[in-house]
Amino acid sequence: MPRKAGRGPGETRRALLDAAATALRTRGISASLDDIAREAGVSKGGLLYHFPAKDALVRTLAQDILDTFRAEVHAALDPADTAPGRLTRAYVRASLDTSQDEVAVRENIALIAQLISIPEIGAMARADAERWDRELHDDGLPEDVVTLVVAAADGASTAPLWGVGIDVAAARKLERQLLELTRVS
Numbered sequence: 001m002p003r004k005a006g007r008g009p010g011e012t013r014r015a016l017l018d019a020a021a022t023a024l025r026t027r028g029i030s031a032s033l034d035d036i037a038r039e040a041g042v043s044k045g046g047l048l049y050h051f052p053a054k055d056a057l058v059r060t061l062a063q064d065i066l067d068t069f070r071a072e073v074h075a076a077l078d079p080a081d082t083a084p085g086r087l088t089r090a091y092v093r094a095s096l097d098t099s100q101d102e103v104a105v106r107e108n109i110a111l112i113a114q115l116i117s118i119p120e121i122g123a124m125a126r127a128d129a130e131r132w133d134r135e136l137h138d139d140g141l142p143e144d145v146v147t148l149v150v151a152a153a154d155g156a157s158t159a160p161l162w163g164v165g166i167d168v169a170a171a172r173k174l175e176r177q178l179l180e181l182t183r184v185s
Helices: 009-027 033-040 044-050 054-075 086-095 102-115 119-137 143-162 168-181
Strands: none
Touching: 009 033, 009 044, 009 054, 009 102, 033 044, 033 054, 054 086, 054 102, 054 119, 086 119, 086 143, 086 168, 102 143, 119 143, 143 168
16 A cells, blocks of 8 residues: 555654554454554555564554653643642643543543553553652652542543543542642642
């Protein structure tokens, strides 16, 4: 299959990552490179040009998911907020962002569930979680506050996987409550 006209290498890589996400979410880890290439509209050779093996593609996809969340948290930082807990508040805002529809959230969680079954990806996720743990606990808040607030935000953000996501009003209320817990007197 020829390369899509007008699509540059960066756009092709993005298309391949998006196609891999779709294929892995719907077909599981057994999705083939042929499936992914077809989904992206490129030849298998085109896929292999960008990712020399399925492992490299899957690893890059997992890192992309981790990096995207980190970027969302940093985008949620309030430039006017210089008080202790600034990063934790951004983490809460990013975790409880209701701008994504519930189907997209469920699909992302389902993809992560597929990826986490791969030992190497599990190790990447644990290393990322340890990094978050260090950064959030160094954010100037009491440890028990960080633990409570982050656990609540993480739990609420993954609830849609079980079909019980909280509605926008409840998410906003929870966000306000968690943010209030981070404001140290």
